[in-house]
Amino acid sequence: MFKRSKLAVACGLALFVVGVAQAGAGTASPALNAEVIHWWTSGGESAAVKQLEGAYRAAGGNWIDTAIAGGDQARAVTLNRIVGGKAPAAAQFNISKQFLDVVEQDMLMPLDDIAKQQDWDRTLPEPIAHVIKVDGHYYALPLDIHMQTWIWYSKAAFKKAGITKEPATMDELFAALDKLKAAGLIPLAHGGQAWQENVLFAGVLANVGGKQLYMQVMRDRDQKAINSEAMRKVLVAYKRLQSYVDPNAPGRNWNDATALLVSGKAGVQIMGDWAKGEFTAAKQKPGVDFGCIAGLGPDVPYLVQGDAFVFPRSDRGDVQQAQKLMARTLVAPTTLISFNKLKGSLPPRVDLDTSSLDVCSQAGAAIMRGKSRLAGAPEVYLTPDQNGALQDAITAFWNTSMPVERAQKALAAALRN
Amino acid sequence: MRQRGVMPYFALLPMLATVGVAYLGAFAWTFYVSLTGSRSIASNKFVGMANYTRLFDNERWQLSAHNLAIYGVLFILACLVIGFLLAACIDRQVTGEGALRTVFLYPYAMSFVATGLVWQWIFTPDGIPGLDFDWLVDQDKVIYTIAIASIWQASGFVMALMLAGLRGVDPEIWKAARLDGIPVWRVYLSIVLPMLGPTVATVLILLATMVVKLYDAVVSMTQGGPGIASEVPAKFIMDHLFLRANIGLASAAAVMLLVTVLMLLAPYAYARSRRRIA
Secondary structure, three states, X not given: OHHHHHHHHHHHHHHHHHHHHHHHHHOOOOOOEEEEEEXXXXXXXXXXXXXXXXXXXXXXXXXXXXXXXXXXXXXXXXHHHHHOOOOOOEEEEEOOHHHHHHHHOOOEOOOHHHHHHHOHHHHOOHHHHHHHEEOOEEOOEEEEEEEOOEEEEEHHHHHHOOOOOOOXXXXXXXXXXXXXXXXXXXXXXXXXXXXXXXXHHHHHHHHHHHHHHHHHHHHOOOHHHHOOHHHXXXXXXXXXXXXXXXXXXXXXXXXXXXXXHHOOOEEEEEEOHHHHHHHHHOOOOEOOOEEEEOOOOOOOOEEEEEEEEEOEOOOOHHHHHHHHHHHHHHOOHHHHHHHHHHHOOEOOOOOOOOOOOOHHHHHHHHHHHHOOOEEEOHHHHOOHHHHHHHHHHHHHHHHOOOOHHHHHHHHHHHOOO | OOHHHHHHHHXXXXXXXXXXXXXXXXXXXXXXXXXXXXXXXXXXXXXXXXXXXXXXXXXXXXHHHHHHHHHHHHHHHHHHHHHHHHHHHXXXXXXXXXXXXXXXXXXXXXXXXXXXXXXXXXXXXXXXXXXXXXXXXXXXXXXXXXXXXXXXXXXXXXXXXXHHHHHOOOHHHHHHHHHOOOOHHHHHHHHHHHHOHHHHHHHHHHHHXXXXXXXXXXXXXXXXXXXXXXOOHHHHHHHHHHHOOOHHHHHHHHHHHHHHHHHHHHHHHHHXXXXXXX
């Protein structure tokens, strides 16, 4: 008897506790604080992230913004805080192997419910799904997709140099560069920083080498492919581009290079779709004042990469609730579209309506829907360490008179580990 | 042991603990990590000397070490010579000594992140109109631009230390030298400079530490470029610690840097211990 009444009291108490907890959740929650670390600090980016914040607030959460300028810095802070046990509720990473170590330490919350509900296996582009899915679990929430190797050109510069047709092959690109040079313009606007030389290299590898070689080199790190004759051609074409660069290029920032196109002083730049923001800021219109080429040829791989949020594991109930609410909110198509419109990137799902985006983005979205051209940017396949070693080899080749054979060897060594 | 001798050691305990934990402990940990395959998080996966083998095969590391050697020799020599000359000039009781001292010391009071940008402007091809000074974009000369900028910054600091040393020289020596008709430069070279021995040693140590930790000048002026032409070991370590998520390799590089410093310091420490015995 006594025993039973004790049980009844316990049950009653339990029900009461659950009831209170539910009531707490129901009356929407000043408690659902979520600290978010990200590095979207430039004008366009912070306007974009405000869309995410607004969506989360509208859903009843309280977004605590920890914006840290510079991706490296922000990621270092995130990693230190995760390891130190003071993780934020959510943190930005690139869709890459940057957070693989934390996944392997089992420090991130898997997002399998959302993945199933949104059918990520089908709706996410394959290279993106591939990198955020580890051992069958999804560990990151993709927010945007950038394509790294757009070929931008200034219509004013092309007109001045007498180029009437948009280059459609690598040979035509070189011909256009020659004409630009003859017209006294800077043919290729280049920012001489190691990462930009890496972007340029990925672009040449994609355009000259084609998808098969690209995948063999970047994804499989196939030594035979790296030492092949086809790769040699890629390196020769890459080095040839250097003769179209002005002497002030070393150390230049990417946006200063884009500014040369905006002012019509330079003809071509190979850079990610974030460069579009510079044109837009100068009130130039895609297709009117400047052109964008996704690839020289109908099969050139389209190198995607992007940003994602990860949700570090927490044993606090309110943090878990906040994380779930945030994940649910941010995958809403309207949120993704309004975020990406301001950021100049594409939403990560191939099934969304992109007709409200500009012509360059729409061209990119069409290629993404076609799937056959999709490939990941180098960071998607390489660890930060491998990508860094590749960058060292490439930037040394670009800036010195290193013979092609030696560059090929350096490349092979960089990708061996 | 006498009772009295224990207390000083006891009082030293907090300092010893700090040295033990913060310096030796951190070093031991770094060395341990350098033997593991740690990536962004320290792990226990033991890989032996693999990180060291990779480090010595690494072209960028070799170039970094080479650059640091060139920079180190130039920087230390130039700072010593210029600093001593400046100090000697001021020591000759010039007018406006206070103002000059401030002017010479001023660069040292400024952050290199700020002044590095100014030097970057000066050295870029269109930096100064009419003067084609483009070492910053030149593979072979870029490391000298960093040395020049650093010398500009640190010379005033060396001057301040040297000046303090010169002021400590007994005026009687100058009087005696004048009586003997010894030329001024000879007095400086043969009498005053040897007397400044301890000051020079201090300056050397301080300059050497500045050389080893060279990082901000490179980051603000060249970011290691063009290509990898102006990379230095500290930047290699920082890049691998954070950007490239390879704590293992970064730790191996840090250990190598420390070993080099110890090798350079060993003769000095040995000489000092010999002197004390003698």
